[in-house]
Amino acid sequence: MKGCLYTKGSVGTSSFHHPYTSMKLNLSLNKMQSAAHRIGPSLVPMEILLGLKISSLLKEEGMKRVTLKRNAASPSSPSSTNHGLLRTLVENAYYLCKPPERSARVSKTRPLLHQYIRKCFSGLDKSSIEHILRQFRKLPWNECEPYLIKCFMKVHKGKYSQVHVIASLTAGLSRYHDEFAVAVVDKVLEEIRLGLELNDYSFQQRRIAHMCFLGELYNYEHIDSSVIFETLYLILAFGHGTSEV
Numbered sequence: 282m283k284g285c286l287y288t289k290g291s292v293g294t295s296s297f298h299h300p301y302t303s304m305k306l307n308l309s310l311n312k313m314q315s316a317a318h319r320i321g322p323s324l325v326p327m328e329i330l331l332g333l334k335i336s337s338l339l340k341e342e343g344m345k346r347v348t349l350k351r352n353a354a355s356p357s358s359p360s361s362t363n364h365g366l367l368r369t370l371v372e373n374a375y376y377l378c379k380p381p382e383r384s385a386r387v388s389k390t391r392p393l394l395h396q397y398i399r400k401c402f403s404g405l406d407k408s409s410i411e412h413i414l415r416q417f418r419k420l421p422w423n424e425c426e427p428y429l430i431k432c433f434m435k436v437h438k439g440k441y442s443q444v445h446v447i448a449s450l451t452a453g454l455s456r457y458h459d460e461f462a463v464a465v466v467d468k469v470l471e472e473i474r475l476g477l478e479l480n481d482y483s484f485q486q487r488r489i490a491h492m493c494f495l496g497e498l499y500n501y502e503h504i505d506s507s508v509i510f511e512t513l514y515l516i517l518a519f520g521h522g523t524s525e526v
Contacts, residue, residue: 394420395428402432402439405446414453426461434468437490444490448497455503466504469495473512477519 391399398420401413417429433451436444455462469491476488495512498504 394425398425398428398432405443405450407446410446410450410453414450417450417454418457422458426458426464430461430464430468433465434472436494437487441490441493444493445497445500448494448501448503451498452501452503462503466498466508469498470508470512474515477516 398417401416405413420429433447436447439447451462451465472491473488473495476484476491495504495509499506499509
């Protein structure tokens with residue numbers, strides 16, 4: 282009969298497998314025989330043996346909990362030292378579910394033209410560069426040129442795939458605004474030297490982005506090769522046998 286265990290005869294092993302619950306229980310032969318004598322019939326249902334096993338496990342677990350409570354109550358036990366840690370964990374979980382009230386972050390207000398320029402940079406890619414170039418040419422240049430230079434110098438905050446697109450956009454605007462192109466190159470060289478002087482690890486991504494931007498400007502024939510070699514010599518010789526510290 283499936284789901285039952287016969288106690289008559291010899292039992293070859295102390296472990297059996299229930300076909301429906303897929304649970305393997307390890308019981309000794311003496312425990313099974315004593316359980317069978319207490320119940321009476323020679324046929325012991327699997328549910329009864331399973332209940333006996335669960336009750337024994339619950340009894341052991343209850344004894345463990347009582348022992349832990351007694352150890353926590355005694356001041357000399359090591360468990361009492363962890364009481365503060367457990368309290369901290371509970372408080373952290375509580376405040377994670379219900380954070381304390383605090384004032385909302387105030388967003389920075391920008392003019393509409395600045396918001397439009399930032400929107401154009403967010404959607405800049407190979408397919409939209411011609412459209413964005415035409416839109417930038419329509420801007421009031423005297424008013425927006427300083428902010429445009431500031432946005433062009435934030436290549437480290439955008440995607441790496443946008444660096445060459447920004448360099449191409451710079452070369453495209455240089456045909457109509459020479460001062461803008463010169464200002465961008467001067468800012469890039471200034472940022473590279475500033476990164477060498479500070480030598481701060483937090484500016485590493487910023488320095489790499491400006492180096493890449495300078496190389497892309499050379500690829501789009503916006504600067505001469507002499508600027509590249511002078512910058513390379515500056516990187517190699519800065520702080521070695523010169524007056525720079």
